[in-house]
Amino acid sequence: MGTLKRTVLASGLMLALAGTGPAEVLTVGQTVSGELTAADPQGPMGKYEDGHTLVLAPGAAAVVTLVSEDFDCYLKIAMPDGSVREDDDGAGSLDSRLLVRSDAGGECAVTVTTYGPGETGAYTLSAAAVESARLLPGQVHRGLFDEMPVIYTVPVAAGQTMMVYASSEEFDTVLTFDGPDGRRLMNDDIHGSLNSGLLSISEATGDATLTLDAFTPMSSGEYELVATPLTVMHRFDHTGDPTVRQAARMALPVLRAALFELAGDPGARATVAVNSDDFDTTLYVFDGQGGMEFDDDGGGGTNAQMDVRIPAGGVAHLLVVPFDLQTTGQFEIRVTAPEADPAATPPAAPGELPPFTARDLDGNAVPSSQFDGTVRIVDVWATWCPPCRMEIPHFIELTNRYPELKVVGISVDDGPEVVQEYMQEAGVNYTMLMDDGTTVQSLAQATSEGAINAIPTTFVVGRDGRIASVHIGYQDLAVFESEVQTLLAD
Structure with a gap:
């Protein structure tokens, strides 16, 4: 050759x-x-x-x-x-x-x-x-996964909110959703299970491409897949007096997923709690740009609770589902002002980026103060994580486009050798550090759960050290670029 x-x-x-x-x-x-x-x-x-x-x-x-x-x-x-x-x-x-x-x-x-x-x-x-099949909204498709990815096309309309869920008892599912608006969403394990789920809010009408794959190579087994349009059941208005308590009590619909909106001034915070005597509640918060956070038992017992920050678009999307998707029942969702005592609630996000220390690839200690005063992206990732690797070209491109931006990678790999090798392969042009055993633990204080349970987890931070957004999972380049442009203009 x-x-x-x-x-x-x-x-x-x-x-x-x-x-x-x-x-x-x-x-x-x-x-x-x-x-x-x-x-x-x-x-x-x-x-x-x-x-x-x-x-x-x-x-x-x-x-x-x-x-x-x-x-x-x-x-x-x-x-x-x-x-x-x-x-x-x-x-x-x-x-x-x-x-x-x-x-x-x-x-x-x-x-x-x-x-x-x-x-x-x-x-x-x-x-x-690889041939694609047509999956109509609301249709439940059952199939056999045989080592190869399965592709579906799904018709979506502009402004439509759709929940996609894949489940299997035989293999670990991975979902990728490429919308007609050019945005890509990806999920591996929804609320800790081996099943996958994501929420898409499309900005364009057309066909989305839905890819079902397995996390473990050469897997096979039966699966069930559904893409369901959701209707907003209630809209909470968090403008004006934020101390006003708002609540809605209702039964889970047949789809076992209830969608709500929380509107307010961008940057405003609210505490959202979901309680039920009938099922173990899980709360997902979507920022409308592909970013997602969730909580299972932050409210104590089997109840969910999160501090939610209104995103730049002015609306946060709240999704209530049972942890066991086979259960249903009555629940109550409440929106209140954040509690004054931070110890009484899960750590709030966003706030200031906590100080941390990491190691460079030569083993030298690097304090986070080295990056103070800059607009920065801090990305927790690993070479063995496919969604993490998919974001690397975004950070390379942003570093090229915006010289005043600082991108800092925090690898959770076992050692620096594999990271160094990957950096050379991918042409990484930004700062790369290693978790020293305390780095990720420190950064976790800035998440709503007080823990980093999935990667990539990415913090976008302004010059004042305050976190503009926290992204869990893969994000498109356009998501990061829009946030960076806003922060650089401040």
Whole structure:
């Protein structure tokens, strides 16, 4: 394969390396064989690379799989829109797998490489078509997951709120929702279970793409999937006198999910409590931009309670569901002013970013005071977390666009070596630190639960040290950029 022109991915860009011929074309439905040799071009960290070109038709999806008995596979694909997908062991064992889809279609630059430097050997690379099915709102679909992602198209209307839920007793489900407005939502484990759920509030009319996958490679089993439009059952108005107690008492609807709105001045705070004698309550708070927080028992016993900050749009969306989705019954939801004693409620978010100390990749202590006075993004992540890796190109791009912005990654990986290697592979251009055992614990004080239970967890902070937003889970670049622009303009 040394006579081919290679394609290397760095910092989200495609860089053509010199060679004597074009990259080999891989068509959907085809399997090709190749070999990494010492004559091949080397990428970062001395890893040999082969380049291939995959052409996708508009709206088409394919699963690209890299298999080798000679080396630990690593697969990278640069999409037509410039985004980059990467995978290490998604096909199980030491093999790689990625799902790619493009609404507009076009050429994808596929790079075959290895996890470690200097590895060589034979490999096979295949691209299998993935057909999509139509999932109508309110329809419950039961199917069999057989190791490969399943794709659905779901019609949505502008302004429509939709809850998507996937459950299985046989594998750990992962949901990705790409809306017609260009926003992507992702969820792995909703309120601690192995099932997945998310709430979409679309800003455009059209078809959304819903992808069901498994967290553990090569999983299989039966699943149930539903996408249900929700109607706001009550709107709480938190403007004016915030000490006015507001409450609504009702029964859970048949869908076992009740949606509410909390309107008020952006930045205003309120305490929301959900009580029930019939079921274990769970409260989700959505900011309308894909950000989500939840609480299960913060109100004591089996009751949920959270301090909620009104987002920039002026409306927070509150979703009440039972922890056991098979239960139902009466409940009461209350909105009051935050209690004065912070010890009496879960830690409030947002407030000031708590001071913390972390370690750089050489083991040196780095105090958070080093970043005081800057607009900054503090991202808690790990190399083994797919949604975390998907956000890395966003932070690289924001660092390039806004020199006055400070992005700080806090890795919870076991050691700095894998982080250093990933940084070089991805072209990370911002500060990267390691949790020193107290870092995440300190940052957790700024979350509504007083704990960081999922990653990525990302804090967007102004120059005054106050947290503008806390995001749990994957967010689009546009979400971060809008918040950064607002803070930089202050």
